[in-house]
Amino acid sequence: MLSDITLGQFFPGNSPLHKLDPRMKIFLIILFIVTIFCASSLLSFCLVLGSAAFLTILSRIPLRQILKGLRPLFLIMLFTAILNIFWTSGENLLWQWGFVKIYAEGLWYALFMIVRVVTLIIGSSVLLTYTTSPIALTDGLERVLSPLRVLHLPVHEFSMMMTIALRFIPTLIQETDKIINAQKARGADFTSGSLFQRMHALVPVMVPLFVSAFHRADELAVAMECRCYHGGEGRTRMTQLHLSGRDYLFLFFMLALFALVLLCNSVSFW
Amino acid sequence: MGETVTGGKISLEHVTYKYSVGTPFEKTALDDVSLSFEGGIITGLMGHTGSGKSTIAQLLNGLLKPTSGTVRIDGKDIWEDPKKIREIRFRVGMVFQYPEYQLFEETVAKDIAYGPRNMGLEESEIEARVLDAARFTGLEAECLEKSPFQLSGGQKRRVAIAGIMAMRPEILVLDEPAAGLDPQGRREILGGIREYQRENGATVIIISHSMEDLAVYADKLMVINQGHLFRYGTSHEIFCHAEELKQVGLSRPQITKFMMELKREGLDAGEGIYTVGDAFEAVLRLFGGERSHAE
Numbered sequence: 001m002l003s004d005i006t007l008g009q010f011f012p013g014n015s016p017l018h019k020l021d022p023r024m025k026i027f028l029i030i031l032f033i034v035t036i037f038c039a040s041s042l043l044s045f046c047l048v049l050g051s052a053a054f055l056t057i058l059s060r061i062p063l064r065q066i067l068k069g070l071r072p073l074f075l076i077m078l079f080t081a082i083l084n085i086f087w088t089s090g091e092n093l094l095w096q097w098g099f100v101k102i103y104a105e106g107l108w109y110a111l112f113m114i115v116r117v118v119t120l121i122i123g124s125s126v127l128l129t130y131t132t133s134p135i136a137l138t139d140g141l142e143r144v145l146s147p148l149r150v151l152h153l154p155v156h157e158f159s160m161m162m163t164i165a166l167r168f169i170p171t172l173i174q175e176t177d178k179i180i181n182a183q184k185a186r187g188a189d190f191t192s193g194s195l196f197q198r199m200h201a202l203v204p205v206m207v208p209l210f211v212s213a214f215h216r217a218d219e220l221a222v223a224m225e226c227r228c229y230h231g232g233e234g235r236t237r238m239t240q241l242h243l244s245g246r247d248y249l250f251l252f253f254m255l256a257l258f259a260l261v262l263l264c265n266s267v268s269f270w
Numbered sequence: 271m272g273e274t275v276t277g278g279k280i281s282l283e284h285v286t287y288k289y290s291v292g293t294p295f296e297k298t299a300l301d302d303v304s305l306s307f308e309g310g311i312i313t314g315l316m317g318h319t320g321s322g323k324s325t326i327a328q329l330l331n332g333l334l335k336p337t338s339g340t341v342r343i344d345g346k347d348i349w350e351d352p353k354k355i356r357e358i359r360f361r362v363g364m365v366f367q368y369p370e371y372q373l374f375e376e377t378v379a380k381d382i383a384y385g386p387r388n389m390g391l392e393e394s395e396i397e398a399r400v401l402d403a404a405r406f407t408g409l410e411a412e413c414l415e416k417s418p419f420q421l422s423g424g425q426k427r428r429v430a431i432a433g434i435m436a437m438r439p440e441i442l443v444l445d446e447p448a449a450g451l452d453p454q455g456r457r458e459i460l461g462g463i464r465e466y467q468r469e470n471g472a473t474v475i476i477i478s479h480s481m482e483d484l485a486v487y488a489d490k491l492m493v494i495n496q497g498h499l500f501r502y503g504t505s506h507e508i509f510c511h512a513e514e515l516k517q518v519g520l521s522r523p524q525i526t527k528f529m530m531e532l533k534r535e536g537l538d539a540g541e542g543i544y545t546v547g548d549a550f551e552a553v554l555r556l557f558g559g560e561r562s563h564a565e
Contacts, residue, residue, distance in 0.1 A: 175371075181333050182372040185364040186433060187356060187388030204384065207374035211419065 011130040016246060017059040018131045022140025024247040025127055028254050032123045035258045036116055042108075044264040045115050051257050052119040052126070059126045069125050070118065077117050084110035134166035143241065156232025164220070172213065179208050279309030279473045280330060280362070280441055285339035287325055299325040300497045302339070307441075307492075312467055312474040314488030316481070318519035322497035323477045324367070327443050330475070331362035343441070360389050363439030367446045369430035373418040378409065378429050381418050385437040396436075403432035406462040424455045431459065435466055441473045442466065448483060456480075460487045481523040485509070485544035493518060505544050525549045 012018075020028075039048050056066060090105030128137065142159035149155050180190070183204045190201050287300040300322050307313050317323050328334040329341055332348050332355040340347045348358045366372070375381035379400050386396045404414060407428040413421070418429050431447060447463065448456040460476075464487055467474045478484050484491060484505070491508045493501040495518040501508055509515070509522045521527075522544070529543045529552070539552040 178366070179371060181328070182366050182369060184333060185331060185359055185366070186372070186385040186437070187360055189356060189388070204372075204374045208371050212371055 010133050011061050011065065012133075013060055013131065015058060015060045015131065016250075017055065017127065019246065020131075020250060021241055021243050021247045022132055022136045023143050023241060024243060024251065025132060026140050026144050028250060029124055029127045031254045031258060032127065033120065035254070035261050036119050036123070038258070038265070039116075039261050040112075040265050044261040045112060047257065047261055047264060048119050049115055051253075052122045055126050056122060059131050061126060061130050065130070066122060066125065070121055073117060073121060077114050080113050080117070081110040084113050135163060138163040138166065139237075139239075139241070154232075156235070160232070168213075168216070171216075172209070175212055176205065176209055179205050278306030280343045281306035281341070282326065282329060282336075283340045283342060285329060285336045285341065287329060287334060288337045291337065298497075300329075303498060305492065305499045305502075307473060307475055308490060309473045310471055311489035312464065312476060312487060314484035314491045315475055315477045315494065316479070316484065316491060316520055317494035317500075318479075321494045321518075323494055324445055325497075326494070327364065327445050327475070327477060330441070330443055331364045332358045333364065360385075360437055361439055362441045362443060363434040363437055365431050365434050365442070365444040365447055367449065368427075369434075370423065370426040372430055372433070373426060376417060377415050378418050378421070379414040381429060382414075382432045382436045385433055389437060399436045399438060400432075402438075403436035406435055406466045407432040408458050408462055424451050427451065427455075428459065428462075431462075438470060439472070440470070441475070443475045443477075445477045446479070447476060448478070448480070456483060463487070481509070481521065482525065482545075485523045486547070493520065495519075506542050509544050510542065 017025075036048055039045050056063070085102060085106045086100065088103060088106035088109050089101070090103040092104035093101060094104055094107070095102045132140070138159045141162070142155055145153075145155045145159070180188075184190075186204075188201060188204055190198065192198075193201070281304070283304050285300055285303050286298070289295070289297045289299055303322070303326070305326075315323055315326070325334065329336060332341070335349060335352075341349065343358070343361065348355065373381050375384060382400045382403055383396050386399050391399070400414070404411075409425070409428050409432060413425065418426060421429065427447075431444070434442065442463070444463065448459050451459065460483055463474060463476065466472060476484065476488060488505065491501075491503065491505055492499065493508060493515070500518055501511070501514070509526060512522050515521060525546050525548075526544055529539055529549055532539060537556065539549070539556045543549045543552055
């Protein structure tokens with residue numbers, strides 16, 4: 001049940017996207033997001049949508065998995081679409097009932113909004129979260145952010161905290177599942193009763209969960225100190241990151257997409 | 271090798287269970303398993319890691335729903351009415367591996383009372399059951415008012431087991447109840463389980479890796495291999511097939527091996543010795559016999 005949550009979960013694989021340098025991926029995703037928000041004509045949206053589909057195929061992540069990640073955002077998309085349909089005014093009035101007016105522009109905006117959100121999610125999950133292991137991700141982030149060390153920001157510590165947090169999410173989920181099962185075996189009922197009763201029913205889950213999380217944190221800290229961990233200073237890495245031809249190829253692809261989208265923005269269809 | 275046991279208090283019939291159905295992580299834990307546990311005795315469930323023991327345990331009290339097949343208690347399908355599965359959980363008590371983590375209340379007594387309270391019992395009845403459960407698990411009265419987080423690991427284990435016993439389930443399933451405890455703690459906990467079984471006429475299933483413990487405390491043994499019933503019988507019937515046990519990654523109790531060694535060295539104290547107590551008597555008999563022979 002709890003382990004069904006997949007948004008932002010690494011999906012092991014061996015696709016070209018999996019092999020990209022995480023630093024490059026972080027850069028590519030930023031570029032992709034900028035591209036998505038620059039797109040403003042039908043043709044450029046088609047381009048963005050097409051490239052999102054292309055990336056999905058490249059990543060070899062099952063479509064079902066990606067759709068599952070989109071499901072929680074369905075309501076938000078619906079809501080923004082409705083807002084856009086009813087509140088956008090333009091020149092081409094399609095339908096009117098009292099003060100409710102629907103313009104062609106509204107429909108277009110709604111459609112674009114949905115395409116934006118969908119490509120944003122697909123792009124970021126396919127490029128980053130599904131194809132990058134959490135360790136590689138924080139490693140990449142640390143490198144990308146490392147110039148900030150000049151400003152005395154503890155970049156290494158932040159990324160270590162993130163690595164640890166990410167590392168323990170599955171553990172905590174498992175633990176929660178285990179505790180829920182144990183309390184269910186003692187007759188706990190999480191699914192009926194008033195809101196207050198349900199919140200109260202969670203106490204037997206939350207207390208052991210916090211106790212064990214603190215316990216774990218303590219043990220981890222001791223284990224790290226035993227191995228002489230003392231922060232990022234002078235620390236070398238087991239895996240060095242290298243940009244390869246593949247990374248530059250993807251960069252070229254993304255830059256080309258960006259340029260094409262800017263170009264196509266001036267081509268109007270409606 | 272598939273022997274089937276029919277009838278019984280609680281049984282699995284052609285049960286298949288798959289984890290994470292519909293994801294790339296789908297895994298079949300049990301494939302068409304049929305087995306049955308006799309009522310009113312302690313059955314020891316053995317099998318090496320990953321043989322499906324824990325899955326079987328969770329199927330028995332309805333924490334997992336079989337992908338196909340039925341689980342029956344007294345011949346009745348427990349999933350007949352899915353809304354009543356909570357009642358099944360009161361009838362089939364389940365003690366998980368390392369159950370210490372399930373403690374959450376301010377005091378030990380309150381924690382033990384959590385299960386009975388969920389059953390909707392009256393306060394006086396709850397109190398009686400808490401004291402009863404504390405007696406089976408050897409918890410002293412002064413312990414009951416302490417916070418469970420102050421206790422030692424062994425005592426926490428007792429509180430967790432008492433929390434299940436207090437629901438007075440007719441079927442009690444324990445997954446490695448004595449794992450990680452010192453020998454005295456093991457004896458006391460397993461002895462308490464035996465006492466609970468006798469006093470309530472309960473059906474008890476103990477999952478364990480310890481052949482020694484099971485040889486002493488279980489009436490019947492069931493060996494599971496790769497999600498299938500491999501052997502079922504008394505400890506003698508199981509442990510006399512040493513080679514067969516080795517095949518499935520298990521071994522005979524250490525004391526049995528020791529007695530075999532003794533025999534090889536020329537001291538034959540007899541066959542079929544599976545507990546230290548039996549060995550003690552056999553050796554005594556042997557030396558007693560020799561002494562009288564020498565005289």
